[in-house]
Amino acid sequence: MAITLYNDKVARRRVPILLSVCCVFLIGLPLWWKATEVYRADLPADAIRAWAASKAVLRYPVDVYIEFPPSAGQSLEDNGQVVTALNEALAHARSNVEPAESSDAVGASLPVRFDVHARLLNPEAKPPAGAPVVRIRYDPDLIDRPWVHIRADQRLDLVVARPPAAATPSVIGPLTEVITRLYRAQERFANDRTSNGERPHPAARRAVRHTRDYQLTFSLFYEEASAAARTPDWDIEAALATHVRPFLRHVAPLFNFTLDSQVQAFSSLPIQPARDPRGTDSDTSARHTLRAGDLPHFINAQDWNLESTETTRPLLNFILYVPAPSRTPLEIVTADGHPLPSNAFLLPRWGGVCIWNRPPTGPPTISDTATITTASALDVAALHQPFVTFVTQLRNLLGVPDWSREVIQPLGQVFEVAVESRLAGSSLTTWEFQLLVAKRSTENVAEAATTLQSLLNLVDSIPNMVVLDRIESKVTRALDHLRRFEEELDGRRYVTAYAHAAEALSQAESAFFDPTMLALLYFPDNHKFGVYMPLFVPAFLPVLMAILKEVKRRRNLRAAAKTKAE
Structure with a gap:
């Protein structure tokens, strides 16, 4: 009888103890969860994805100034009509050679497309510094194909037969051909591809990062x-x-x-x-x-x-x-x-x-x-x-392009080409510098977009990774520089656009390689189990055994009561 009374007394005390332990866990678990929660600033994920999705091809606007000889007998209005017709011909030529666009272009590389627009150069005005200029020259004795003269002053002379009438657009065909071939060759170089697009350009393998x-x-x-x-x-x-x-x-x-x-x-x-x-x-x-x-x-x-x-x-x-x-x-x-x-x-x-x-x-x-x-x-x-x-x-x-070799040689298929020596002390032409700026800007923009996308994927894949406000600030600044890059590019301010592209890459890499971001890369989930199991398993086992005993006891009581009732 004494043993039975003792067992009943222990059983009656077991229930409050189990309830107390469960209450401790119910109250402590949310507190522990909140105490161990990491701070994660809200990254502009939608803006990153939207910017990457909108950049299948980077369009690089270029103004080419056309200079007509003042003694050609053509009025400024006639020359303007020629330039207008030239822009229509350039637009038609571009539509026939659209680069392949893909939704995931921003990743490994960002294809470049030069959108060339011809502008008439007033004889009394000077072109903007660094702007490419094509000067038309007429030769009444020219009976063979037109020829191109690359001048030491970094202008390009296109020599054609003198038109029989002032309004005759005989110059439009050669102008369209020379400009189209020039910038198609530059696109191939900027995209690090050979003429057949099968392997990287040799210059890309020589150049440093x-x-x-x-x-x-x-x-x-x-x-x-x-x-x-x-x-x-x-x-x-x-x-x-x-x-x-x-x-x-x-x-x-x-x-x-x-x-x-x-x-x-x-x-x-x-x-x-x-x-x-x-x-x-x-x-x-x-x-x-x-x-x-x-x-x-x-x-x-x-x-x-x-x-x-x-x-x-x-x-x-x-x-x-x-x-x-x-x-x-x-x-x-x-x-x-x-x-x-x-x-x-x-x-x-x-x-x-x-x-x-x-x-x-x-x-x-x-x-x-x-x-x-x-x-x-x-x-x-x-x-x-x-x-x-x-x-x-x-x-x-x-990675400076050799404009004479990479770009001028394709012109030899249609024109007679002559290249004059560079100015004394000059080691870089305007055309080469423009192409170098375009190439480097594109590389920076592509790498910045890729880095931001990788950062977003990393944060999504590790839920307990700390994302501080400074990371969000760097990402926001990187996106802002990408936006300003586009604005400066549309304004033909290429060097300023390059500076924004370089700063966008710097901010993106600074955010990705922040020490607080790298800390959890080498702490996978199985390490968490290794830390928490020695703490929680010894505490859970006695509680679990007590719950099982209480469940078994109550089943026995119900069975005994049912037997007694029968």
Whole structure:
């Protein structure tokens, strides 16, 4: 009897205890949930998706100014009618070659389309700075196809036969053809595709990743100390001022550069150049050669001082290498054994190398076809050819289009083309700069949109990721810069538009790589179970066992009462 009374007493106490524990959990669970809740600012998801969805193709408006000769006998009204008809012809030509549009174009790349509009240039006015100009010239003796003259003042001359009447639109066909071909070629380059669209443009594989700041290091390396003693110094400041800085001034709206230089002796090669078979062991003047397969192994990264302490700026190296007298001349040769005129090569996304040979007697030479003046030091005249080569290599590394090769050559299929030398000291034409701005702006816009979309997907995939107000602010600023990019682009203010595109990318990347965003990337859900199970399982098991016992006891009581009633 005593045992039965004790069991009944324990059973009666079990129910209040279980109810108390359940109340604690019911009250504590919401408090715990609220206490562990992370703050998530509202990102403008709809604006991000709407902007990405609206950008299947980036339309880049371009105004091309048409200049007619004042002595052609045509009035300003006649010329205006020609320009109006030209715009209609350009619109018809564009409609026949629409680029492929897809809803997911913003992702890997953003296709570019140049919307070209012709404008009449008043003879008494000047075109806006940097605007492309096509000047019409009439030649009454021209009986063959029209020809195009690329002038040193960065204008394009289109020479056609003189029309028999002032209002005759015989110039419209050649004008439409030259402008259409020019900008189709530029679109192919801007979209990093070859003419058949099957593989990336070679320039895209050579260029470094776009950023605002770069460090340029110019190095003079001697293989032996004796060579350094014969030419102890180089006039690097004068060479930079003559060849490099004019180019840097042209691209200053897009890039910032830090320049430094160094001279180093005992810079041995990690490879053994081949001795020319035409030489003999006793012939010290026999040339030594490097072939294409040797060039990737030319740099002695272990012994040459080519590292930079600057971690935020990509480093581009330009090396002027002086071989030992026993290896002079050292030449880079083609597959058929002919020396390269520049005796230089480019290392994609790293820098460039130029080999300078100084024979025991006579003037030093870059190669058999390029002679450098004799000097006790490498003065600016001696450094002319190497630094012309370095500027060409820098253009390739920055992704600057060679407008003469990439764009003018397609004109040769229809026109006779003549290219005049560039202005002295100029390393970038207006057409090249415009195309570079368009290409870099497009890359920045595409990467900014992709980064914002990736950020949105990341936040949606990790519900407990902290999203602070500063993240929302950065995303909002990135979208605002994208909007202002479009406004400036519509206003033909290309450099300002580029600045907004670059800032949009900077804000988007700053938001995506914020330390508070990255913290949970390496804390998956299974880690949560590993943390909480040791805390909650020991507490839940006794409560669960007590609930099961109480349920079993009540079933037994009901069964006993039913048996007694029967």
